[in-house]
Each structure stands twice: as C-alpha cells, then as structure tokens.
Amino acid sequence: MLQVNVMRNNPQFVKERLAVKNFKQPELVDAIIALDDERKKLQAEFDSLQAKINASSKNIGTLMAAGDTKEAAQLKADVATWKSQLDPVKKQAAETEKKLEETITLLPNLPSERVPKGFSAEDNEVVKQNEVPTLSENALPHWELTKKYKLIDFDLGTKITGSGFPVYTGKGAKLQRSLIQYFLDYNTNAGYKEIIPPFMVNEASAFGTGQLPDKEGQMYFVNEDGFYLIPTSEVPLTNIYRDTIVKQEELPVKMTAYSPCFRREAGSYGKDVRGLNRLHQFEKVEIVQLIEANKSYEALEEMVDHVERLLQLLELPYRILRLCGGDMSFTSALTYDFEVYSAAQKRWLEVSSVSNFESYQSNRLKCRYKDEAGKMQLVHTLNGSSLALPRILACLLENNQTENSIILPEVLHNYFGADVIN
C-alpha cells in the first residue's frame, strides 16, 4: 500500500498518477490525509493523558510504600478522572486508524512515469515484436495435437476434478517436467535461489502481496483452515520476508520456485479457455527479487532480459508489451508482459508478466532494510514468470509441428531425452 507521507508531500502528483490507472476516486487522497491528521491529533491526546496516568501510578506506589495512604487516595481519584477521559479517545483513535487503514488499502499502486495511458489491452505499448510464423493449411491447434500424441487428457481431468484441470500423460507429463527443470536450472544459473514453498497461504500472506482484498474471489479458499490456494508462488516467496528487516548486504534477494497455481477464473469463457489457454490449475516457475529502491528499475530490466533470453532459447516467436495504466495489476508500478505467438490459433498468448511493485507490497509486508545512514527503508519487490508452462507448451506443439511429429528446441533435448515427439 501507499505511504501517507507520499500523499502528504504531493497530493496533486499522487492524484495524477492514480488517474493514469483510471482510478476514479482521487478525493480519497484528501480523505486519507485528513484521517491521518485526525489520527495524529488523537494520538497526541492519548499520549499526554497516558503520560499523566503513568507518572501518578508510579507515585502511588512510592506513597503506599511510605504509608501515605491519604495522598495516594487523592492520586487514585485523579487517575480515575483521566482514565474516564482516556477511554473515548482510545476508542476514537482505534476507529480512525481502522478507517485510515481501510481507505489506504483501496488505493492501487502508483504507475511509474513510463506507463502509457490507456484503458485496456488494446492500449498496451508493443516494445518489441518478432515476426510471426505461418503454418500450413492443415496445421492443428494444440488441443488436437495433445490428443494426437496422447500428451494431455482434458476429459479425464474434467472427470477427476472439473474443467480446467488437465491430466498430463506419458510424454506430455515428461515434457512438462523437462520444462520445469529447464526453467529452474536456467534461473538458478542466473543467481536465483531455488525454493519449494507451501502451496497454500494464510490470510496475512495473501494480504501482504496484495491478493487480498483485491482478488478475493479469484483464489480458491479452504474454509475449514482459512487457507488460500496460491494463484502464483509470488505469494509464498515474497511473504518469506514479511515482517523482516533484511541486512543491506543480503540485497538483492533473488528467489525462484516452481509451483502449481490455482485460479478460479470466474467469468472466463469461449476461446479464451479452450485447451491450455486458461486453466484453473497450471504450472509455473517464478522469479522474485527484493532490492534497494534506487536499484529496482535496473533489476526490472535485468529480469526482462532474463525472460527474453529464455524465450529465445526456446526458439519461440514472442513480443514484449509495456502495459498501459488500465491493464496493469492493482499492485504494480510498471509491468512488462511477454506473449508468445500461437501459430495455429493465430493469436498471442501471455506467458510472463514481469513487474516492479516498488514499495507497495513491502509496505504491507513490513519488509525493510537499514541504509548506509542507518535509516529504515522499505525494500522494493519485483517478480516475474520464468515461465508459465501451459501456453509455452501450446506454442511449442503448434509452432513446431510437422506432418507426424513435434520437433523440440535444442535446449530441451537432454532434459526430455529425445529431440522429437512422435
């Protein structure tokens, strides 16, 4: 969440930035500042009353020890008076603080200056785009190919669980595993520490990275235990550092993890959910960084290059988008999306989203470090997919199909144990 001081220092700037995200309630900025003023005032009142009570209580102790019960009784009466004044202040302060917290939580992160204005995916800025391949007339979409080579059984998944929970079988399962392993190796070679996190998180974690309250209905929830199934391993990974003061020399923290990701995807339909395009459970390898504020955009570029190189190694046609204000996530300050071209479907599919959250997450997480001057600073958090599996798989199958085989990119040969599926 945003810091009140940022709003206080330049409310106009904050409102302008929020407008880029098409945020409709700029007046909340003023409301927050007013609530914060109120909070300060109430706290000052509370503090001075409490100070008097503390001092008198101490005196009562001394007087009692000296046997001066009369004087002590007088002080007790004073304390009783102050306490009766204190209670309403305390209550009001708690209410103000709660209201303040709730209101701040409504504000999305501020987009960085490089974020283009816009309302939807149409307005995203294409930073780079490969030439798209064309396939022969009788080329098959991936949902036919997975059937043809017995790689994925969608119907079986529907039987066992429901739609959007595919079953990978035989070479399909092995290819999936090969990709996961390859991605993890690629990431760890670049200095990311491998982690296997929990696949369910508690409410505090879901709030910490901003899934709550914004995406409440998008996560699967285990009511009995109060746990959420993770929509991405960003959540458990970043929350490793919740309520932590990191040593500056440990920065940047770089982590990578494979995990299944669970998303309810309520409201999706049609060609968007066909085959591997959009699932309720999918596999993903994630990268996360925590870094000092002045280095976070450098880190973002590094992560973008990292993901781009991976796509090149997979020999897939891709493009890079800089998301516009309207298409970015609630918590992000700047996001690059990577899309690969699905040649049989003739459409681009998102396979990675690399974002800098600046201090929006860390302010909720309370993840800080001490700078050279000994002052506490919020870290900046970043994450990205490296990579999401299903759509990569879809494109590999579609783009590399021949009459009776699928040719795999060279980097996968050793992992998969063959250079072709047939």
Add this chain to the structure above:
RNA sequence: GGUGAGGUGGGUGAGUGGCUCAAACCAGUAGUUUGCUAAACUGCCGUACGGGUUAAACUGUACCGAGGGUUCGAAUCCCUCCCUCACCGCCA
C-alpha cells in the same frame, strides 16, 4: 484427534504485581590497549507512531504470541483465541 509443556529483544535465556523506560550472556558495532592469522577491556547496540531539530541531541506513548479483563499500576493475575514443542493415536 488426545494429553502435557511452552510462547520474552538478532540468538540463548532470567524475570509471579511497582527498584524492568526487560537482567545476564552470545552475536553485532565503535573505540582503547597489547609487537598482531587473535585476546582483553570500555561504550553503543529493538521496532512503530508522535513532539522536537537543517540534521542530530533530546523527548512522549505503545509493543514481552493475538485480543479482551482485573488493578492506581500487568511480561507477571484471569478469560478467549492462535501458534510451537514433546509423547500417544492416525497417516504419505
């Protein structure tokens, strides 16, 4: 799931109502000294929100798992919840 024991500052760990604005030790840090891949000694060494300052100094309040309660006063007593550990049961 059952029974028992616990949750204190970066770590270990004292502390059963006021002298604890949490002891001591370890780690960390700054310095002193000693002819030196190190030791000894001394100081400093939590976080949050306020006030104060150019910045400090200084200063108020809160925080000993969380939330309530008793009391003039709570780490300490009471209640509820959460979590951890041990053993038993069940189980990959």
